[in-house]
Amino acid sequence: MADALVEGGFAQAGYTQVSIDDCWSNGRDPNTRRLRADPDRFPHGIPYLVQYMEQRNLTLGIYADSGRKTCANFEGTYGYEELDAETFIQWGVSYVKMDACNMPDPTFRTRMYTRFGDALQQAQRKTGIGLIYSCSWAVYFGKNESTRPLTGLYHEAGCNTWRNFHDIGNSWKSLYSIIMHWADYWSDLQKKPSGTFNDADMLLVGDMSNDHGGLSVEQARLQFGFWAMIASPLFIGADVRSMSPVYRDILLNQRVIAINQDVSGRQADCVLGCSGAPAESNTGKMAASTNLQVWFKSVTTTTTTSNKASMAIAFFNLNNGSTPNNQSATLNITYQFSARRSQIGECFDLWSASTVDLCNQGRGGSSEYWEIRVVRVDDDTDFDGNTKDDPMVHVSVAALNMPPTCHRLLRIDSHSDDQIQPLLFS
Incomplete structure (x- = not known):
């Protein structure tokens, strides 16, 4: 062995x-x-x-x-x-x-x-x-x-x-x-x-x-x-x-x-379809009846030249396949960085090893399995009460047409090494 x-x-x-x-x-x-x-x-x-x-x-x-x-x-x-x-x-x-x-x-x-x-x-x-x-x-x-x-x-x-x-x-x-x-x-x-x-x-x-x-x-x-x-x-x-x-x-x-194996050793947050999931608390959604779960965690992507803050997002369709049950799910994430930098780098489907079409400034990107929409919003006043210090980013991620007992696993990288801290899930 x-x-x-x-x-x-x-x-x-x-x-x-x-x-x-x-x-x-x-x-x-x-x-x-x-x-x-x-x-x-x-x-x-x-x-x-x-x-x-x-x-x-x-x-x-x-x-x-x-x-x-x-x-x-x-x-x-x-x-x-x-x-x-x-x-x-x-x-x-x-x-x-x-x-x-x-x-x-x-x-x-x-x-x-x-x-x-x-x-x-x-x-x-x-x-x-x-x-x-x-x-x-x-x-x-x-x-x-x-x-x-x-x-x-x-x-x-x-x-x-x-x-x-x-x-x-x-x-x-x-x-x-x-x-x-x-x-x-x-x-x-x-x-x-x-x-x-x-x-x-x-x-x-x-x-x-x-x-x-x-x-x-x-x-x-x-x-x-x-x-x-x-x-x-x-x-x-x-x-x-x-x-x-x-x-x-x-x-x-x-x-x-x-x-x-991410260096933080952090476990993911369940943001939809679990007990006390924040997306359900914020929107009143309840995915448990459809066997849909969405999990999120901040990770660090190491390259040959730098470390990048990334987020891993997993969508799970836990239906056992006894009846046709293809599912789609959407997760909306609002987060911000602690420094003003270009916010989104690339987006990867971790199973297909492909780069998912990802467009900033509200222009949608889509594929057979994914739809990604990313919007960067610099408000006049940020969460610290200061003026335009911290970029706030909205990301909408949809996993499309998942068959029974299937999941999608996505990693979205930033150009920053600042840890991604979600502020709101919906």
Whole structure:
């Protein structure tokens, strides 16, 4: 698998970690009590595997469980937190996914995650070697994100990333449920501490197994686009060795990956079709009944000579296709820059890799999928009360004729490096 990541261009695109999930271990050494790798699956042990990855400029991630047993009933970390943290760092793994099955008491979960987090930090201080601590703790608190202990996850347990919802299954029904969870709690999910990430689970793109039917190509693009907008970690859940070119191209789309990997780590705002979406609050619109959602986030576009402020806009038609349901949606955005500069540069459809016709000063541009209208307005008095200091810009973006379970993903660049701050959605 590691060789396929390199040879297939995945590593170059940023997929540089191979993570082992449950079922890798074979109990503990009777003398040292350290975890042992299954000798049939990993005859040379985990340190050898780490070295194999490093020779290919990859890293290795590993699975553990804070209970007495893992979810698949292998050896757990309960009572061995310090030893296992020390072992993982000595082995050279770069990422630990900590699950929470088989706890002696469910109320222990908070304590156990904090105990392992403390052990990791102590081992890292001794060695100077850091790793990513991924926690499944949050998902065990139920669905309501407003009651999640985000402060405890980061400041007490030291988690860098955490799962938020149930395990994803290889079906549109499962993917839809995760997207709707984000639609219900998007504003709560944004309250994560800076530098941490909500994990929506692995990507199904390219998983052609027969269980539950899998995803169509359009649904796979929709998942990848949504994960990019919410800044979820990108874990490929399919076999890249046998992946068809159409799915490979989805996963290797550098324009979409850049939205996910934006330096801010910011999650998108849902501005239409979600609970508390601002476009609905401002206009009385309600898109939920039509399964339409519109998401927005400010990003930075890096070129060879400069950084440009950009905005990524995603339109999602979540209808499952049981009835003909092509949809169109329009988002009106008003924003301003903090300095007087030319406001709009170029506009890109991130899937077709094409530049969308975009005209300033109110002249419309259109294509088969998009209609863009941009107007720059310099009022006599700006929002600061000063005279003509800050250009105010109106952008109207329409995604046209989207078929069921489809989305459009657009990036509009400015000529400025000032962050784009929306003032109003409608």
